[in-house]
Amino acid sequence: MKAKKYNFCAGPSTLPKEVFEQLSKAVVDYNHLGLSILEISHRSDAFLEILHKTQNMVKELMQISDDYSVLFLHGGASLEFLLVPFNLMKIGGSAAYLDTGRWSFKAMQEAENLGNVNIVASSKDKNYNYIPKNYSVSNDQDYFHCTTNNTIYGTQMNEFPDIDIPMVSDMSSDIFSRQLDFNKFDLIYAGAQKNIGTAGCTLVAVKNSILGKTGRKIPSMLNYQVHIKNGSLSNTPAVFAVYTAYLNLNWLKNKGGISGIEKENNLKSSFLYEEIDRNPFFEGTANKEDRSKMNVTFKLKNTDKEQLFEELCDAAGISAIKGHRSVGGYRASIYNAMPFEGVEVLVDTLKKFEKKIK
Numbered sequence: 001m002k003a004k005k006y007n008f009c010a011g012p013s014t015l016p017k018e019v020f021e022q023l024s025k026a027v028v029d030y031n032h033l034g035l036s037i038l039e040i041s042h043r044s045d046a047f048l049e050i051l052h053k054t055q056n057m058v059k060e061l062m063q064i065s066d067d068y069s070v071l072f073l074h075g076g077a078s079l080e081f082l083l084v085p086f087n088l089m090k091i092g093g094s095a096a097y098l099d100t101g102r103w104s105f106k107a108m109q110e111a112e113n114l115g116n117v118n119i120v121a122s123s124k125d126k127n128y129n130y131i132p133k134n135y136s137v138s139n140d141q142d143y144f145h146c147t148t149n150n151t152i153y154g155t156q157m158n159e160f161p162d163i164d165i166p167m168v169s170d171m172s173s174d175i176f177s178r179q180l181d182f183n184k185f186d187l188i189y190a191g192a193q194k195n196i197g198t199a200g201c202t203l204v205a206v207k208n209s210i211l212g213k214t215g216r217k218i219p220s221m222l223n224y225q226v227h228i229k230n231g232s233l234s235n236t237p238a239v240f241a242v243y244t245a246y247l248n249l250n251w252l253k254n255k256g257g258i259s260g261i262e263k264e265n266n267l268k269s270s271f272l273y274e275e276i277d278r279n280p281f282f283e284g285t286a287n288k289e290d291r292s293k294m295n296v297t298f299k300l301k302n303t304d305k306e307q308l309f310e311e312l313c314d315a316a317g318i319s320a321i322k323g324h325r326s327v328g329g330y331r332a333s334i335y336n337a338m339p340f341e342g343v344e345v346l347v348d349t350l351k352k353f354e355k356k357i358k
């Protein structure tokens with residue numbers, strides 16, 4: 001077997017070693033049932049227990065009240081871009097969107113299919129390298145939508161507006177990474193393949209009281225109330241992906257939950273940013289005060305030397321460090337499961353590069 005690489009991919013992301021090991025056992029024989037996790041019925045007691053425990057763990061970790069329903073749906077965060085307006089936008093209605101990057105832009109495009117989109121602020125003028133501030137959200141909108149962490153540009157929101165309309169957030173790339181007052185968000189969604197588990201299911205936590213108010217006819221598979229009524233079992237759920245979420249959130253709980261992992265995430269990100277700022281050959285691409293603790297974007301001041309840097313990364317077992325094509329340079333995605341040691345290896349590689357060039 002080849003040595004395990006450090007996976008800095010923006011998604012699918014790395015998972016804790018013990019989760020990979022538990023998963024591989026469960027694929028052969030789940031819990032000594034003589035059946036693989038891939039073949040057990042989604043109506044079996046074994047799976048219902050996994051599903052309910054995972055839903056409860058989500059509530060416990062985020063400390064959200066019983067007003068919330070927790071769902072695991074198909075279609076990725078991208079399908080939620082459409083479900084959100086379907087379920088929250090009134091006929092002929094309008095919703096407020098904060099435009100902080102490609103994902104929030106895509107969310108707006110889907111909402112435009114159903115009603116008016118009111119862009120409260122945008123950072124497009126600087127290729128989304130900052131988070132707009134001092135915008136206002138009018139209370140005559142059906143809801144306000146924002147992306148808490150901008151995976152591609154490496155920016156993250158730290159402040160959220162005080163509003164009287166539902167606040168909806170795409171937290172795909174920073175959910176469970178830091179403490180927030182999650183009860184302030186009426187609808188939270190996140191694709192699983194970054195900080196939750198593996199691709200195939202999308203977490204939705206929604207306050208029941210905001211649903212059923214649009215007067216719109218909603219196709220059943222797009223209707224949150226239908227999914228809630230069916231206990232997230234309207235059709236066959238992604239059993240393996242939900243089980244992965246179960247194992248990974250259990251791992252997180254054992255690490256002290258969100259407050260525990262937040263300390264590690266602060267250490268990892270500041271260690272890497274310090275080196276990017278110190279090293280004369282590199283620079284960060286995001287506005288300093290808006291820097292993401294999950295996706296660290298940076299580039300070489302002299303792009304002619306990219307090949308040398310990439311060779312050093314390869315030799316160190318660093319995988320998927322290339323930036324998104326719309327930003328260029330590099331992106332180190334250091335989600336919850338990236339060990340500190342992985343960040344140390346990357347920092348060492350930046351230092352090695354400096355020595356070679358000098």
Ligand SMILES: *Cc1c(COP(=O)(O)O)cnc(C)c1O
Nearest residue numbers: 076077078103151170172173191
């Ligand atoms: C990755 C990502 C998405 C897309 O997720 P899919 O599950 O692939 O649809 C949406 N929003 C954000 C912020 C992301 O990071």
